[in-house]
Amino acid sequence: MTTAEIREGFLRYFERQGHLRIPSASLVPFEDDPSVLLTIAGMQPLKSYFLGQAQPPAPRMTSSQKCFRTLDIDQVGRTARHLTFFEMLGNFSIGDYFKDDAIRFGFELSTEVLGFDPEQIWITVFEGMDGVPADDEALEKWVEMGIPRDRIQRLGEADNFWKAGPTGPCGPNTELYLDRGPDFGPDGGPVTGTDRFLEYWNLVFMQYDRSADGALATLPAKNIDTGAGLERLAAILQDKQTVFETDGFRPLVAWAEQASGRGYGTDARVDRAMRVLADHGRAMTFLAADGVRPGNEGRDYILRRIIRRAVSEGAYLGLEPTRLTGLVDVVADGYGDAYPELVAQRSEVIDTVGAEAEQFARTLEQGTRLLEEVLDRSRSAGVISGDDAFRLHDTFGFPLDLTRDAAEEHGLQVDEDGFDRLMGDQRDRARAAGRKGAGVDRQAAEGVASGSPVTQFVGYDQLEVVTTITAMQPQDGGEALAKLATSPFYAEGGGQVSDHGWITGNAGSAEVLDVIRLGDDQVLRLRVDRKSTRLNSSHANISYAVFCL
């Protein structure tokens, strides 16, 4: 079965069982659900129905939901199945059917639609915990469906009690596994934890609401929530070792092969790069089509990180950064039938990805030079210092995971505690700078601003510009006030933290600590780099590269 056939087969089966087919909700969760940055499961957009806060369009629903899980971004490409973006097939009952029908549907769809041999199906059920009994009902129903008792195993809270987050709807679950046979490991069922037994579907008996103190309240109704990863099902049904060899991913890998002139399946490091491009290609396209834009916070930062990783893995294959936009076309062509927003948003997504890739390419070029120096001098200690990792991040926008990847390739570690400490210090400095900028510096700033034209603010479109310093005045403690012709720095009002970043040029570099707002105009408060004492007012009208972080 192709991926599209599996998706359609699943949804049609549940339509025949009286379910309403609902379209996938956005990857960006509803505003009233701050529990996650991105949609992580098919039940997420239906939470208010489970909680009894809203009336569902139908008591039985089915969907193929766009999902994104960020826990394992670093693992993507290194394993057979880790993905960031994936599609989750599910059927949902809001106070309608419960365990009996959910299990019957699970068995029927597995054997009749997906064609699995019932002899190969294994089941796990919840073994119970304080306040929630062992799920003997589910066990007996599976026996009734013909699964022998010795292929039903009990597992604890970590495996068989599902929750969308620390609080909210949750309940015991029963999971369906497929035994791939002795070639994949020893006998013994899912409790052995080997790759021989692949979990392919999770049926959740959603009957509790967990509060912040961990207490379980009973939901207004007994509900069903299920989740089956489409990519994993495709790998099983297409008999592929990894999801990247299924029909859903093949065109993306083929694009990477064609663009780089390298073949998949001959070199482990090349394969990893191609898998990252395949996963991140889908991830960035779906995220941007749902309106996420690269930035420094929350889900925006996730998109930025994904695009930057893709640029750097693409660079490993010798690809120019802007070529990544080719992946958007492959994704829109392959998934546009199921997710029409990909086609509708195609050109905006291409612009978004292209702009971020291009911007990062410039920082990558400079960062790579510094990275090579850092790798060289770190070799003897075996570890990249927190200071160096921070400088790469802070000055060149090098995400920590790229430094970590590079370190690993050279057999080095990264001092991440040191890095975290410096990040914390920087946040404190920015806060203090914000407070100071609101008051004492104002008069001095007005003095600096008075002699030169109003700064043109371009920060809505650009985070980096090449511009000139039009005025500069040294201050105490290695600081200076400066004015730019064009500035990407946003000056917050009301003493809040404003943008920060760097100014660099042949005459030296300076950290932008604060941006002082003067009506429509602005003045920057800088810390002049210890090595850049040459940067002074005589450097007005020389070009500088200015980075807003």
Ligand code: GLY
């Ligand atoms: N909500 C069920 C699952 O994610 O497995």
